[in-house]
Amino acid sequence: MDTKNILLIMKKEAGESLKNRWFVLYTICFSALALLVLLFSTMGGDIAGYSGFGRTAASLINLVLLFIPLIAIITGGVSISNERENGTLPYLLSHPISKNEIFVGKFLGLLITIWFSILLGFGLAGVGVAIIGQQGDISGYLLTVLLSALLAACFLSIGFLVSVYSGKASKAIGISVFLWLFFIILGDLGIMGTTVAMDLGIKQVFALALLNPTEVFKVASVLVLSPRFEILGPVGVYAIRTFGQQGVFYLLFSILIFWTLIPLGYGYLVFTRLRREEK
Amino acid sequence: MSAEMVHTVSPDGPFTSISLAIESAKNGDIIEVNSGTYNEHVIVDKTLNLVGINQPKIDGGGKGTVVLIKAPDVTFKGFHVSGSGESLSVEDTGIVLDSAQGSIIEDNSLDDVLFGIYLKKSSGTIIRNNNIVGKDLPIAVRGDGIRLWYSSDTKILNNTITRARDLVMWWSGDTLVKGNKIEKGRYGLHYMYSNNNVFEDNLFSENYVGGFLMYSNNIKFQNNIFARNQGPATGYGIGFKDLDDIVAKENLFVDNRIGLYMDNSPHSVDSWNTLEDNVIAFNDIGISFMPSIERNIIVSNSFVDNAEQVEVRGGGTLAGNNWFTNGRGNYWSDYVGYDENNDGIGEIPYKSESLFESLIDSYPNLRVFVFSPVAQAIELASDAFPVIKPEPKVTDNYPLMNYKIPQRYEAEEKGFSYKLFVVSLLMVLIPSISYVFIKRKI
Numbered sequence: 001m002d003t004k005n006i007l008l009i010m011k012k013e014a015g016e017s018l019k020n021r022w023f024v025l026y027t028i029c030f031s032a033l034a035l036l037v038l039l040f041s042t043m044g045g046d047i048a049g050y051s052g053f054g055r056t057a058a059s060l061i062n063l064v065l066l067f068i069p070l071i072a073i074i075t076g077g078v079s080i081s082n083e084r085e086n087g088t089l090p091y092l093l094s095h096p097i098s099k100n101e102i103f104v105g106k107f108l109g110l111l112i113t114i115w116f117s118i119l120l121g122f123g124l125a126g127v128g129v130a131i132i133g134q135q136g137d138i139s140g141y142l143l144t145v146l147l148s149a150l151l152a153a154c155f156l157s158i159g160f161l162v163s164v165y166s167g168k169a170s171k172a173i174g175i176s177v178f179l180w181l182f183f184i185i186l187g188d189l190g191i192m193g194t195t196v197a198m199d200l201g202i203k204q205v206f207a208l209a210l211l212n213p214t215e216v217f218k219v220a221s222v223l224v225l226s227p228r229f230e231i232l233g234p235v236g237v238y239a240i241r242t243f244g245q246q247g248v249f250y251l252l253f254s255i256l257i258f259w260t261l262i263p264l265g266y267g268y269l270v271f272t273r274l275r276r277e278e279k
Numbered sequence: 280m281s282a283e284m285v286h287t288v289s290p291d292g293p294f295t296s297i298s299l300a301i302e303s304a305k306n307g308d309i310i311e312v313n314s315g316t317y318n319e320h321v322i323v324d325k326t327l328n329l330v331g332i333n334q335p336k337i338d339g340g341g342k343g344t345v346v347l348i349k350a351p352d353v354t355f356k357g358f359h360v361s362g363s364g365e366s367l368s369v370e371d372t373g374i375v376l377d378s379a380q381g382s383i384i385e386d387n388s389l390d391d392v393l394f395g396i397y398l399k400k401s402s403g404t405i406i407r408n409n410n411i412v413g414k415d416l417p418i419a420v421r422g423d424g425i426r427l428w429y430s431s432d433t434k435i436l437n438n439t440i441t442r443a444r445d446l447v448m449w450w451s452g453d454t455l456v457k458g459n460k461i462e463k464g465r466y467g468l469h470y471m472y473s474n475n476n477v478f479e480d481n482l483f484s485e486n487y488v489g490g491f492l493m494y495s496n497n498i499k500f501q502n503n504i505f506a507r508n509q510g511p512a513t514g515y516g517i518g519f520k521d522l523d524d525i526v527a528k529e530n531l532f533v534d535n536r537i538g539l540y541m542d543n544s545p546h547s548v549d550s551w552n553t554l555e556d557n558v559i560a561f562n563d564i565g566i567s568f569m570p571s572i573e574r575n576i577i578v579s580n581s582f583v584d585n586a587e588q589v590e591v592r593g594g595g596t597l598a599g600n601n602w603f604t605n606g607r608g609n610y611w612s613d614y615v616g617y618d619e620n621n622d623g624i625g626e627i628p629y630k631s632e633s634l635f636e637s638l639i640d641s642y643p644n645l646r647v648f649v650f651s652p653v654a655q656a657i658e659l660a661s662d663a664f665p666v667i668k669p670e671p672k673v674t675d676n677y678p679l680m681n682y683k684i685p686q687r688y689e690a691e692e693k694g695f696s697y698k699l700f701v702v703s704l705l706m707v708l709i710p711s712i713s714y715v716f717i718k719r720k721i
Contacts, residue, residue, distance in 0.1 A: 123704065123707035127707065130696040142702065188651055
């Protein structure tokens with residue numbers, strides 16, 4: 001792999017996406033929503049100097065949880081499938097660039113694009129709130145941004161895996177949306193149902209909940225924003241007693257990184273070994 | 280008896296120790312203690328007026344109880360009491376009042392003491408303007424800041440207790456507790472078999488539990504703040520167990536794990552508790568009830584942004600309580616109705632009937648899913664298919680449209696946040712500049 005080629009692909013991908021209207025739309029939506037949530041929570045968010053900034057951010061989490069995985073997984077989903085459908089992938093491959101370089105370059109380019117969108121969204125909302133005058137917990141706010149960036153990386157990499165297997169963009173989008181729904185709602189619903197039906201214990205619920213990257217993101221955000229875990233009930237107390245505050249934190253971050261690396265690595269292996277494009 | 284005499288104690292005489300001065304004093308005399316450090320254990324066994332000038336220090340040297348008052352009507356004012364022992368079993372204390380009825384303990388500062396001020400059978404005592412800081416020990420081996428034992432008619436006013444265990448009151452009725460600050464302890468207030476007490480203008484913050492009251496009746500709470508009492512595991516702003524005839528008005532319960540916890544209160548069948556005009560805000564759970572609690576009147580309170588407004592442990596409803604009287608209910612920040620005739624009261628009832636909440640009430644392990652989209656999805660589903668809706672925990676037929684925060688609780692305006700602005704601006708600028716850069720390269 002040649003870093004120069006990777007950088008080239010990365011820049012091409014990022015440049016094209018940044019010019020894309022979708023990117024502009026994502027950013028506008030994201031900053032508008034973030035700003036709205038921050039503002040609405042600020043209005044009633046302060047009594048006798050006790051503020052609910054933690055809760056403000058908690059309501060942001062939900063928004064972030066719906067929005068970021070969706071844009072990330074779809075962006076990833078269409079990345080390669082679209083080029084296949086348009087026939088630009090064989091053209092790209094006819095250049096002296098290897099498949100590995102294309103895959104890595106594309107991933108990095110799109111990742112940067114989404115990270116830009118997240119930074120812009122949170123940043124604009126933060127500027128607005130700062131002007132109105134809310135003294136927020138800045139480290140909590142920054143860690144939330146970092147977690148959002150990791151969450152985006154997770155779902156982008158899942159999207160890439162989908163894309164590697166899809167010949168058409170429409171198919172990739174379909175699969176991506178289903179997976180998104182699965183991670184956001186269906187999976188958790190399944191765990192909740194199982195818990196009720198089989199009367200699962202604290203440990204099982206904890207383990208099952210942490211299989212899901214969105215749930216990991218949420219738990220981590222709660223840890224960042226309010227370091228007491230009682231808000232998550234007995235499971236939260238169990239987590240903090242077993243692993244300690246630092247331990248839970250490292251565990252959650254590693255799960256997010258794991259969810260980024262595994263689908264990406266698998267997608268990479270499949271893509272680089274596929275013979276389809278070289279016919 | 281002759282007129283009262285003044286005995287002066289100072290490091291260079293006439294008396295060089297307080298104990299010596301007490302020995303030669305008679306009932307009713309005044310003992311003036313000048314500033315300095317006195318390494319002794321003081322026993323006051325006469326009715327004396329002990330006055331410290333410029334906070335003289337009485338140091339127990341880390342052993343036993345530092346000051347023991349065993350006579351009635353003693354005044355003990357303006358001292359710095361320090362260095363008690365660390366034994367919980369013999370209750371090493373800063374100042375003990377044993378059968379010292381009608382005494383006044385005022386303007387003292389106590390630190391490095393296991394127990395702060397301990398009243399045994401000392402009714403009619405006034406404890407005012409004292410500052411008590413406990414020893415820096417693990418919470419399990421700390422002593423109480425102030426402890427009342429069979430001491431009624433007491434006034435506890437404007438004291439500060441930090442890093443102690445509890446403020447304990449046992450068998451001590453008719454007491455006024457006003458203007459105290461109790462922080463970073465275990466139970467701000469810990470309490471049994473004490474009736475007719477009044478609590479006003481106190482602050483209970485950052486304790487494991489703000490207050491826990493048991494087996495008592497006729498208690499008034501007004502204008503107290505219970506803030507950031509967060510456990511671990513407990514974290515009640517205030518908890519009531521078997522408590523009758525409580526009146527709680529205009530208190531603020533904010534940022535606790537559980538704002539109020541009700542266990543079998545009221546206990547007697549002819550007793551009603553009243554919670555009125557309180558603000559219950561930003562708690563994980565606003566009010567938590569044990570099942571089948573009845574006869575609470577909960578009116579005109581503001582429930583603001585609690586993650587769960589009302590919990591019924593183990594599930595069920597709270598229909599036996601009055602959530603509205605005379606056409607007025609409570610303010611609920613999650614109320615989604617409307618007010619057509621502009622009288623400040625919503626036209627459709629507020630119902631706390633969240634399917635997710637009743638699920639986590641019954642299956643506490645599922646609480647790990649709060650703030651997840653799945654929680655919202657479940658609510659949406661139960662709105663769409665009312666057949667799976669749980670019975671409402673609370674039905675408030677006259678929900679208030681606006682919340683009411685007592686004026687003194689209103690926050691001061693927060694100014695422009697410079698730090699947040701710079702950080703956010705950086706976050707906007709990084710991608711913007713990079714974008715320009717990338718665009719130029721292509």
